[in-house]
Amino acid sequence: MKSRIFSAPFRLGRMKPSAAALVRLGVFSIFICLLAAAVNFGWAAKSATGKRAVPAEAASINPIKEGAAPSVIPHIGLPLTTPLALQAAPEPSVETYNCATQAAQDIFNLGDKVCVRATGVPAATFPEFQWRVSWVNPAGLIDESDLGQVSTTTEYDYTLPLDEASKRFDSSPGANDGILVNNRGTWRVNLTRANGTIRATAYFTVRSVANPVSDLFVHKFTRSATASVAPGDPIAFVLVVGNDGPDMAQNVHVEDFLPAGASLASFSQDTGSACLPADSQDCTIASLGSGQKAEFTAVYTAGAATGPAVTTASVSTPTSAEPDLNNDNNTATATFEVIAGGGAGDFCVLDCPGNITVVANTTQGGNPGAIVSFSSAEGVGECGEISSTPASGTFFPVGTTSVGVSSTTGGGSCSFTVTVAPAGSGPTITCPADQSVTAPANSSEATVNPGMPTTNPTTGVSVTAQRSDNQLLTAPYPIGTTHITWTVTDASGLSSSCTQRITVNS
Numbered sequence: 001m002k003s004r005i006f007s008a009p010f011r012l013g014r015m016k017p018s019a020a021a022l023v024r025l026g027v028f029s030i031f032i033c034l035l036a037a038a039v040n041f042g043w044a045a046k047s048a049t050g051k052r053a054v055p056a057e058a059a060s061i062n063p064i065k066e067g068a069a070p071s072v073i074p075h076i077g078l079p080l081t082t083p084l085a086l087q088a089a090p091e092p093s094v095e096t097y098n099c100a101t102q103a104a105q106d107i108f109n110l111g112d113k114v115c116v117r118a119t120g121v122p123a124a125t126f127p128e129f130q131w132r133v134s135w136v137n138p139a140g141l142i143d144e145s146d147l148g149q150v151s152t153t154t155e156y157d158y159t160l161p162l163d164e165a166s167k168r169f170d171s172s173p174g175a176n177d178g179i180l181v182n183n184r185g186t187w188r189v190n191l192t193r194a195n196g197t198i199r200a201t202a203y204f205t206v207r208s209v210a211n212p213v214s215d216l217f218v219h220k221f222t223r224s225a226t227a228s229v230a231p232g233d234p235i236a237f238v239l240v241v242g243n244d245g246p247d248m249a250q251n252v253h254v255e256d257f258l259p260a261g262a263s264l265a266s267f268s269q270d271t272g273s274a275c276l277p278a279d280s281q282d283c284t285i286a287s288l289g290s291g292q293k294a295e296f297t298a299v300y301t302a303g304a305a306t307g308p309a310v311t312t313a314s315v316s317t318p319t320s321a322e323p324d325l326n327n328d329n330n331t332a333t334a335t336f337e338v339i340a341g342g343g344a345g346d347f348c349v350l351d352c353p354g355n356i357t358v359v360a361n362t363t364q365g366g367n368p369g370a371i372v373s374f375s376s377a378e379g380v381g382e383c384g385e386i387s388s389t390p391a392s393g394t395f396f397p398v399g400t401t402s403v404g405v406s407s408t409t410g411g412g413s414c415s416f417t418v419t420v421a422p423a424g425s426g427p428t429i430t431c432p433a434d435q436s437v438t439a440p441a442n443s444s445e446a447t448v449n450p451g452m453p454t455t456n457p458t459t460g461v462s463v464t465a466q467r468s469d470n471q472l473l474t475a476p477y478p479i480g481t482t483h484i485t486w487t488v489t490d491a492s493g494l495s496s497s498c499t500q501r502i503t504v505n506s
Helices: 002-014 019-051 056-061
Strands: 093-098 107-109 113-119 132-136 142-147 156-159 165-168 179-182 185-192 198-207 216-222 234-243 249-257 263-271 282-288 293-301 307-316 331-338 348-351 356-359 362-364 367-372 378-381 386-389 394-397 399-407 413-421 428-430 435-438 454-456 461-467 480-490 495-505
Touching (some): 093 185, 113 198, 142 156, 234 282, 263 348, 263 378, 282 461, 348 399, 356 367, 394 399
Antiparallel strands (some): 093 113, 185 198, 386 399, 480 495
16 A cells, blocks of 8 residues: 555656646646736836836836826836837938039039938848949949948048040959940939849939030920821921030031921921021021920821821931930931821811910019910811910919910810019029130131130029020131120029120231
């Protein structure tokens, strides 16, 4: 009997616990945890009612009002602050600026140091997840890449090459001796994720003082709702001519070509520096500054032949002018379809006047503005009466107003804007000083550097120049007096001009 009593515990120690025993043990453990939580909660509540001191700094962060539920972590007795509202992260952005003056700048010369500030860069848990600020040359190659920093005061800088063109070498096995890159033109700074996804981009222009170059382009597309037309009906196209810089383009030749079998109904300029002769498919803009554009509308009457039709346009400068960085974008092509059997009924295409910008010069009903008159839209096809809303000769308040034009028949419609700027607004320009030089012996002309005007503001404007003899600014000046008309234009279309005199004595 005794042997059984003393041997039972020994035998039990060697046996596996039964399922019932495990259940009893689990229930007991849960009971103990609940009991501990209840004790801690009571202790914390006691602390919150003033029986236990709370640090002053904690009380200032999360004060507890009489009767309010305690806002503390029960098991350690520390205050639990009210959850903060989620704050939207700043939008990622990059901006180029002048390293010396800290002022925003997007035009630089070869050899300049370009500085960049970046915002919205998140903190990286691991270095391999860190964002980057990358400098991309006109050929699309990354010249330099820096690790992005959370601080918005971090300055990223890069010194531009001195040479107009230089090679970027590839050190990988079997690579060639490099890629020749033209360093003049449009550069960009990309803010990217670690995986290369671009989150923000800033563009800037790099030019050579010694050898200026332009980058002309032309786009052409249909202005109609569809790219199809019946034989004998009109179809309208828009031409956009521009200069992506980095320097001014002189004597910009614009030429538009008729589709096969079609006839020209009208060709007009909507915006930009005047292309002469006016309303001609073959015209010349005296100068087109970097970033400037000119827009035209061409209306054709489709020929009798059905099927696909093609129309093109081109832009160029004389060989004596600044060379063009990229000739691939100097021609544009647009296509449309001539469909038989669709000519029944009236059809009208309207060509609206260009956008208008004026300065306020009167007041009506206490509101400043201007009385603006404009020409009627040109109609091609069966248009009937053409009306504008608001009408020409009415009062326009300060701001931008859209003018809608429609025809009573043919479904013709178009629109343009009238912008009235506040009185006294618009850019100002001060010409370089007049110059008087003497021509070399036995010569009837002299080489003169006219200099550059100053403008207010200095950024966000374009400057053009027109010589009275229609020659390039860099061309020799004849004996006598040549006038240069300098014009500054801001983004809203407001402009002002001044005149410089170049006198060459014999």
